Amino acid sequence: MISTLAIILSFQLIGEIASRALALPLPGPVVGLILLVLTCILRPSVAAHIRGTTLGLLQHLSLFFVPAGVGIVAHGDLLREDGMALALALIGSTVLAIAVGAWVFAAVARWTGSTDPEAQKGPNDA
Structure with missing residues (x-):
């Protein structure tokens, strides 16, 4: 070890x-x-x-989050001052990352010629 x-x-x-x-x-x-x-x-x-x-x-990966939690408690004043800006930045970056990921996925699907197999089925296909 x-x-x-x-x-x-x-x-x-x-x-x-x-x-x-x-x-x-x-x-x-x-x-x-x-x-x-x-x-x-x-x-x-x-x-x-x-x-x-x-x-x-x-x-035991959850133990690695303890220092981050202690840091949040230790910097509570900073979070009170800039908490809204941090929350907006986190939400905005998350939405942007999801949108860019979806766009890249769609672009790669078009580029490789991939299609949805469910969309290819006819009415008699089961």
Whole structure:
């Protein structure tokens, strides 16, 4: 388990270094996760080695939300001041993300020539 956590944290560190050194617009942990996924694809033995520990971490994923909850309580004054703007930004970005996702899905469906199989059925087809 210690070696697996060392591997995961090493990839996070490498991602942080790469993100800062290359001035990437992505956070270091995201870059590290991308590198870890690519490594697991290229070397399945790494994926097999970390599988047990990562599944254990995923089973307790809710614990990772505790620091976020503490942060919300700690910055209650800031939320009172800017809460409405934050709520509008969250709602607006969610609606925009759903709309863009639907548009991209429709565009890819048109581009690939995909159609709804239900729409192709005639009245006698069951």
